Every structure is written in structure tokens, then in C-alpha cells.
Amino acid sequence: MSDPKAKIAVLGAGSWGTALGALLSRHGYPTVLWGRDPAVVQAIDAQHENPHYLPGIALPQTLRATTDLAAALDGAGWVLVVVPSHAFTETLQALAPLRPGAAGVAWATKGFEPGSGRFLHEVAQQILGPGVPLAVVTGPSFAKEVTLGLPTAVTVHGEDADFTQQVANALHGPAFRAYTGDDMVGAELGGAMKNVLAVATGVADGMELGLNARAGLITRGLNEMLRLAAAIGARPETLMGLAGLGDLVLTCTGDLSRNRRLGLALGRGQSLEHAVREIGQVVESVQTADEVMRQAEHHGIDLPISNAVRAVLHGELTPEDGLRQLLAREQKPEYPQTLFK
Numbered sequence: 001m002s003d004p005k006a007k008i009a010v011l012g013a014g015s016w017g018t019a020l021g022a023l024l025s026r027h028g029y030p031t032v033l034w035g036r037d038p039a040v041v042q043a044i045d046a047q048h049e050n051p052h053y054l055p056g057i058a059l060p061q062t063l064r065a066t067t068d069l070a071a072a073l074d075g076a077g078w079v080l081v082v083v084p085s086h087a088f089t090e091t092l093q094a095l096a097p098l099r100p101g102a103a104g105v106a107w108a109t110k111g112f113e114p115g116s117g118r119f120l121h122e123v124a125q126q127i128l129g130p131g132v133p134l135a136v137v138t139g140p141s142f143a144k145e146v147t148l149g150l151p152t153a154v155t156v157h158g159e160d161a162d163f164t165q166q167v168a169n170a171l172h173g174p175a176f177r178a179y180t181g182d183d184m185v186g187a188e189l190g191g192a193m194k195n196v197l198a199v200a201t202g203v204a205d206g207m208e209l210g211l212n213a214r215a216g217l218i219t220r221g222l223n224e225m226l227r228l229a230a231a232i233g234a235r236p237e238t239l240m241g242l243a244g245l246g247d248l249v250l251t252c253t254g255d256l257s258r259n260r261r262l263g264l265a266l267g268r269g270q271s272l273e274h275a276v277r278e279i280g281q282v283v284e285s286v287q288t289a290d291e292v293m294r295q296a297e298h299h300g301i302d303l304p305i306s307n308a309v310r311a312v313l314h315g316e317l318t319p320e321d322g323l324r325q326l327l328a329r330e331q332k333p334e335y336p337q338t339l340f341k
Contacts, residue, residue: 007076010032014053106136106158119184157187179242190245194244231299258281
């Protein structure tokens with residue numbers, strides 16, 4: 001394991017990348033944040049603020065930022081990738097030839113590889129090759145609250161126990177708890193799938209269907225997570241923890257969630273294009289819904305809520321029709337005996 005206070009390169013200067021970069025810097029780690037937008041990078045580096053994604057929140061003066069990827073990676077003890085899922089493959093391809101030889105790679109990206117439906121650890125293994133320590137950081141965590149120093153708990157999963165612990169140690173601090181695990185596929189499934197289910201609860205709230213409906217959707221959404229998790233070999237306790245239930249509850253109930261806000265807009269009758277434009281940032285559920293259903297179809301699993309969200313996002317169903325479709329389903333046992341087998 002490298003020096004515990006070695007330099008950390010954080011790739012991605014959006015809200016979550018900035019929040020994690022600021023956290024690591026406050027914990028005493030030399031941290032360099034890499035981004036593509038020169039104006040954002042200049043503001044972070046010189047004015048200690050990200051005016052586009054986290055306006056008005058002061059960042060540590062020790063946090064550095066650059067548009068030069070090679071400079072960000074030079075001498076890094078490990079790398080944290082925090083870009084949207086659609087940019088993950090491209091970012092790792094750029095990172096691969098510049099990665100310092102012993103540096104492990106972690107990511108706080110949530111979603112699947114668009115088009116292929118691959119889990120992100122599969123993408124990382126294919127691009128970076130064998131022997132590179134990998135870890136995923138996930139859990140219920142709004143960037144704004146982390147940057148403000150409000151209490152947060154996440155989980156870090158990886159197959160290399162030393163690297164997983166190294167990442168967790170760096171993130172862990174007075175207001176930020178980092179747990180560890182070794183179920184990468186389960187952790188990634190929860191982090192991706194909760195975005196789709198947050199759209200469903202947002203639609204229900206936008207249609208003013210009440211708190212009972214919201215609770216029902218969250219609970220049955222968790223059921224869908226668990227069924228898919230069982231099919232892909234993930235552990236149910238991962239989905240019942242921070243990576244699954246924790247992130248699901250936060251994203252389905254917190255209005256800082258872009259995916260929930262998308263659902264709210266659709267439930268109030270706005271078009272998808274208008275809603276996405278108004279949110280002004282990447283909304284992961286638009287692509288993730290397709291990949292969740294690709295996984296479900298591959299394993300022969302019925303995911304009615306996720307399927308309805310996918311259909312609404314593609315304009316194949318109105319929110320009202322999606323609701324009617326869900327309510328018309330047959331009565332059945334809540335949990336089949338085979339769920340965890």
C-alpha cells in the first residue's frame with residue numbers, strides 16, 4: 001500500500017467530483033481535481049468555488065484543479081474517477097496510459113456503460129488490465145451536503161482488500177463515514193438502479209398521488225433490486241445496506257436528486273426535453289433505464305416499475321398510463337420463496 005497521505009487525483013469537476021475532492025483535501029490529502037471546463041477549473045483553483053455546480057460554497061484552499069490530465073495524474077498514489085457513466089469509458093481510456101504504475105483506480109460513478117450494459121468494474125478491468133486494484137464508492141450522498149460538511153455515510157467495495165481500505169481510510173472523517181465490502185456487482189447495481197426508481201417516485205409525487213404511493217414504490221422498487229441482484233450473483237445484504245436501500249431512500253425522497261426532479265417534472269406534465277434542460281445537469285436515469293431492462297431481459301426477470309419508467313422516458317407511455325399499468329397487475333405473494341436462492 002502506498003503512503004497514506006499520498007497525492008490523490010480526482011477526475012471530474014462536476015458537483016460530486018468537486019465534493020469528494022474537497023473532502024479529501026480537508027482530510028489532509030494532497031488532492032488535484034481534473035476537469036474539462038477551463039472556467040470551472042480556474043474558479044476552483046483560484047477562487048476556491050465551483051460556481052456552476054456548487055455556487056456559494058467555499059472549497060479548501062489546498063484543493064488544486066487543472067485541465068491537464070497528465071499533470072493531475074503525475075505522482076498520484078491512487079485515482080478517483082467521478083464522471084457521468086456515459087463518459088466513464090472514455091475517461092478510463094485516457095487515464096490508462098498515464099496512470100502511475102502502482103496507482104489503484106476507484107470510481108464514484110453510478111450507472112452502466114451505455115450501449116453495452118456492462119457494469120463499470122467490467123469496463124475498468126477490460127481497459128486497465130489485470131493486476132490494477134479497483135474499488136467503487138457508492139451510497140446515499142448528495143454532493144451539496146458533503147461539500148457543506150453535513151454527516152454522510154457511504155460504502156467502498158472492491159476485490160483488493162488493501163486498496164478498498166485505503167480508499168475508505170482517505171474518505172473517512174469526522175462527518176463522513178466510509179464502510180467497506182467486497183461485493184462490487186451488488187454495490188454497482190444499487191447505485192445505478194436507484195436512479196431509475198427515483199423517477200417513478202418523482203412521477204407519483206408530481207401527480208400528487210400521496211405518501212402511501214411513494215412508500216409503496218420505494219418498497220417494491222427495492223424488491224426489484226433484490227430480484228435482479230439474486231440473478232447476477234450479488235449479495236442481498238449489499239442491497240439492504242447503503243449501496244441499495246440507503247441510496248434508494250435518499251434519491252426517491254430528496255429534492256436535490258436530479259432523477260427525482262425529472263420524475264416530478266414528468267408527473268406535472270412537462271416534456272422530457274424541457275425537464276432535462278431545466279435541471280441543467282446529466283440525469284443518469286435516462287440511459288440507465290435501458291440498461292436495467294437489458295439486464296432484466298437477459299436474466300428473464302420481470303421488473304414492472306423499472307419497465308414502466310423506461311417506457312415513460314421513451315415516450316411509449318404517459319405517466320398516467322404507466323400508473324394504470326402498474327395498478328392493473330395481478331395480486332400475488334409479496335416475496336416468492338425463491339427470491340434469495
